[in-house]
Amino acid sequence: MSEASLEALIDALRRLPGVGVKSAQRMAFHLLQHDRDGALRLAGALRAAAEGIGHCQRCHTFSEAQICRTCLDPARDARQLMVVETPADQAALERTGSYRGLYFVLMGRLRPLDGIGLADIGVHPLLERTADGIVQEVILATGFSAEGEATAHVLSQALKARGLSVTRLARGVPAGSELEYVDLSTLAHALHDRHGLG
């Protein structure tokens, strides 16, 4: 395939996460052979998003406006602030339908081995954000990987030092699981975090 614009398209598709040279080639051929409209629509969507989407000044999630719709929603409980790593995590928590407070999106987590420290994730903006006199509880919903746990630990200390109530999502047995198939560490945490009934 020696056509320059085809080579350029395959190269550009390869920059997408999880796309190798074979997939990029398959995508390019598919678009050219069956879906040129889709190619033009994707081109327009990429440009519109790359040029139009910034970060909400209050919660840092992706937003076209300076303040996102969630932060502006008067029906949300501004006394609760949930801290998540990414907009994808925020979307997953929203889908549960069981949280009505606000969010703060770190856009990352501590990754000391990669040189990602406190200054690179939004810790100082988070401390500012929680100093509004309205936030009472900060719910740490970073992941349960080693890095997510470390991030929660560091944030917890900084937030508690400022007199805020800090909680963490529970670890435990996933819904629908048989105990015999759950890993030991998860079972141990489920036992430790057991709660009273009735």
Place this chain on the structure above:
Amino acid sequence: MSEASLEALIDALRRLPGVGVKSAQRMAFHLLQHDRDGALRLAGALRAAAEGIGHCQRCHTFSEAQICRTCLDPARDARQLMVVETPADQAALERTGSYRGLYFVLMGRLRPLDGIGLADIGVHPLLERTADGIVQEVILATGFSAEGEATAHVLSQALKARGLSVTRLARGVPAGSELEYVDLSTLAHALHDRHGLG
């Protein structure tokens, strides 16, 4: 995620083959968070390819020019014409470095169950192409799936009826394979297609 331009980007990415909603979301977030240059470059490459790439009038492969570089290359042997299903197959055969003839790209194969018949793949253009008085051997390099085999069979009959020499890629044991792990059908074909030594 309620931002319209983000939703539009995720929808457009989902039209790529092999990309589900989770991958599309991950791609969109990655581009917005880490690679806006990549997003703009991909947008430009999509538009340039969708608007600039057509099909070679002689071999039907993707080409910016009316006749592709391979068809114009005076170093290729115009007496041999290899028939392949797709530009990806053509690229794979070129990578072997062991073919110096020309190509004809069907841009598909017979798929009777999906209503893809002779008129939908380039059979009539192929018959025209082989009537140039120069082509002597047509090498059928469609796939060895049931559909690829059926396509080769139909083409073979039409081409032989016009007095052309028609050959087919050999089936056999893949290079590097231990016989005990090769499927029976492949072994049977390898035995049937055995060739003399020296």
